[in-house]
Amino acid sequence: MNLLGIDVGGTDIDAGIVTETGELKETSSWKTPSTLVEFQGILMEIKEKFPVYHSVGVGVPGLWEEETQTIRFAPNIPFLQEARVGEVVREVFPGARIHNDATVATFGEAFFGNGRGLDNFLMVTLGTGIGGGFFLRSEVPTGARGFAWEVGHIRVNSMGVKCGCGSHGCWETEASVSALVRKYRERTGLSLTGREISKRAREGEKEAQEVFEDVGRWLGVGLASLINVLDPQAVILGGGLSLSFELLREPMLAFLEANSYVYRYSRPKIMPALLLKKAGVVGAAAYGWKGKG
Numbered sequence: 001m002n003l004l005g006i007d008v009g010g011t012d013i014d015a016g017i018v019t020e021t022g023e024l025k026e027t028s029s030w031k032t033p034s035t036l037v038e039f040q041g042i043l044m045e046i047k048e049k050f051p052v053y054h055s056v057g058v059g060v061p062g063l064w065e066e067e068t069q070t071i072r073f074a075p076n077i078p079f080l081q082e083a084r085v086g087e088v089v090r091e092v093f094p095g096a097r098i099h100n101d102a103t104v105a106t107f108g109e110a111f112f113g114n115g116r117g118l119d120n121f122l123m124v125t126l127g128t129g130i131g132g133g134f135f136l137r138s139e140v141p142t143g144a145r146g147f148a149w150e151v152g153h154i155r156v157n158s159m160g161v162k163c164g165c166g167s168h169g170c171w172e173t174e175a176s177v178s179a180l181v182r183k184y185r186e187r188t189g190l191s192l193t194g195r196e197i198s199k200r201a202r203e204g205e206k207e208a209q210e211v212f213e214d215v216g217r218w219l220g221v222g223l224a225s226l227i228n229v230l231d232p233q234a235v236i237l238g239g240g241l242s243l244s245f246e247l248l249r250e251p252m253l254a255f256l257e258a259n260s261y262v263y264r265y266s267r268p269k270i271m272p273a274l275l276l277k278k279a280g281v282v283g284a285a286a287y288g289w290k291g292k293g
């Protein structure tokens with residue numbers, strides 16, 4: 001079975017065919033355009049490249065409103081905000097299912113990743129920002145409008161920096177890749193990528209290790225509240241920062257041990273995602289196959 005997945009990101013649009021066992025057979029990439037007409041042109045090119053498919057799923061950034069099938073808030077892709085995205089996609093792919101990138105990533109882990117076989121789990125994607133989803137008995141409950149699980153915008157630091165959502169001290173200002181990069185720059189004056197900071201920490205650089213300890217502790221702060229609320233069977237961490245899971249693990253677990261009594265009694269397994277780089281396309285394909293809408 002060919003499951004077509006399309007991942008719309010701030011810099012690239014990736015599309016690919018995934019099998020019903022989660023194997024990514026073929027992918028292609030396009031630069032994210034700046035107009036809706038160009039966007040529809042890319043969708044038509046995707047259809048030409050992958051003409052044989054059983055279902056189509058699309059992951060989009062920002063707040064996806066289910067009833068109107070529009071993105072209500074997407075600061076990284078301004079031309080898609082408030083645009084007729086659902087309509088435009090279905091003119092090319094009738095029956096396509098669309099949702100927020102973190103929701104589709106949750107479906108990806110549920111059907112093709114480390115969430116397979118679980119009744120429920122919390123997914124947290126640690127990228128430029130922090131996204132999330134709670135998988136519960138074959139679906140992700142998405143709230144009144146589709147906006148649920150914006151876990152990155154839980155306020156964790158009342159003294160924290162301003163966030164893109166308009167608030168201050170949100171979880172993603174303390175425990176995302178951007179937070180890691182900012183904290184390292186504040187400490188050393190150097191602007192490095194998350195990957196470079198991770199490499200330095202592994203090589204034993206003290207400043208890099210201390211920044212990872214700080215971010216790992218903040219990761220624990222947000223997870224402590226979420227685990228107390230949800231008592232999930234497992235927590236799956238995706239996104240770029242999950243590649244450095246072992247650098248975050250100890251401070252995260254120490255905070256949970258001391259501050260989440262549900263964690264102490266329930267002991268949910270906390271693990272990195274299986275899909276990682278493929279999460280966007282495979283997640284979208286899983287959502288197209290098993291999602292709602």
Ligand SMILES: [Zn+2]
Nearest residue numbers: 153163165170
């Ligand atoms: Zn925020």
